[in-house]
Amino acid sequence: MTTDTTLTKTDLLENIANLAPVLASIHESVIVTNTLGEILLANAPTEIITGYMPHELIGKNIEETIRFVGKNQAADFSWYLRESLTGDRSIRLPEGTSLLQLRGGLLPVDATTTPLYGEDGNFAGVVIVVRDIRDEIKVRRRQYEFLSFVSHQLRQPFGTIRWGLELIQQEGDNLTEEHKEMLDDLLKLSVRFANFVNELVDVARFEEGKFKLKQETIDLRKITREVGDELKGLAVSQNISLHLFENTPQGISTTVTGDNNRFHDVFQNLMVNAIRYNNPRGAVTVEAADATPNEIRALAQKSRHSVGIEEYLQATDKEIKTFLLISISDTGLGIPEDQQADMFNNFFRGRNVEQKGITGTGLGLFIIKIIIEGTSGRIFFTSKENVGTTFYIVLQHNNELT
Missing domain, CATH: 3.30.565.10 (Histidine kinase-like ATPase, C-terminal domain)
Structure with a gap:
């Protein structure tokens, strides 16, 4: 593993210099570090997402500067940055991750880390890509509100249909074998659909923060x-x-x-x-x-x-x-x-x-x-x-x- 910071910085900057126009044009924050976690490059959108101007980040340690946390700051996700510096694998931070911005704000993000390797195959650094997902969360919340409404509306009529089919089955002594098989298939279908509706209700409740578990x-x-x-x-x-x-x-x-x-x-x-x-x-x-x-x-x-x-x-x-x-x-x-x-x-x-x-x-x-x-x-x-x-x-x- 390469550990010489100067060499790593030079190699990395040479390799990514031709990507500068691309990095400047995308909306995600892109931060590049060496193997020691020192920031070598940050593109322009990084300022919007983190609150730091790109030049303010150069030379600083990624763990000490960029802080990811779980929901309600209940968990510190700095471990993921430390793990990324081993160069073993790409890492996607858990759903519900937020970035603690320079001025104290919490920004919901999708964040991934990917190892960089030099031409000699040695681990040379890490690329961290951070995406603002506030708009996605708003859209998803509206989708789940609609999902909650639809699933609750479906629950009662299909419960009635299932009850009716079970009643016919119990009183169906005069049914032919063919009709009994059809009725059995309909009952299985109604059970499967009822389970699907229940799953939709569970998902909607979770997204609305209403999913409760007994202790x-x-x-x-x-x-x-x-x-x-x-x-x-x-x-x-x-x-x-x-x-x-x-x-x-x-x-x-x-x-x-x-x-x-x-x-x-x-x-x-x-x-x-x-x-x-x-x-x-x-x-x-x-x-x-x-x-x-x-x-x-x-x-x-x-x-x-x-x-x-x-x-x-x-x-x-x-x-x-x-x-x-x-x-x-x-x-x-x-x-x-x-x-x-x-x-x-x-x-x-x-x-x-x-x-x-x-x-x-x-x-x-x-x-x-x-x-x-x-x-x-x-x-x-x-x-x-x-x-x-x-x-x-x-x-x-x-x-x-x-």
């Missing part, structure tokens, strides 16, 4: 086994074997504080996906373990979507020696590598899943992430196409919660 003592082992019993029929029909806590020692506590019904939804969604997106004669495995922060870090390093894990561990590292780690694994389709960073976005569905014609809304993982993070936890995954996927849920033990 009660729950046993995730018990919840998972209940879900497993419910899904036995689906698993048998897909020729998939379920293995629940077969290698988990009885002494591992799976008791946490959370919302029982919502965690039932979490495991049902993850296990249904693991069954549906599996290969014939495949397996779905759920295990629990006590994991130290360093053990979780080691797993997260293998993931292409572990943003927020290090910040989460650093915030709790001093108080908590071990976390509860739940893993849900399958032997199925896997997730294309170039799409893994988008898996927790709402309405997103993997390319290989759509190509196989498997239906879904693309909202499940988005809602799961909301539930788990709302329970002082984190979720990430590792996946390889045509090999399988493992989702990891990190939670604080019940006696660790404050």
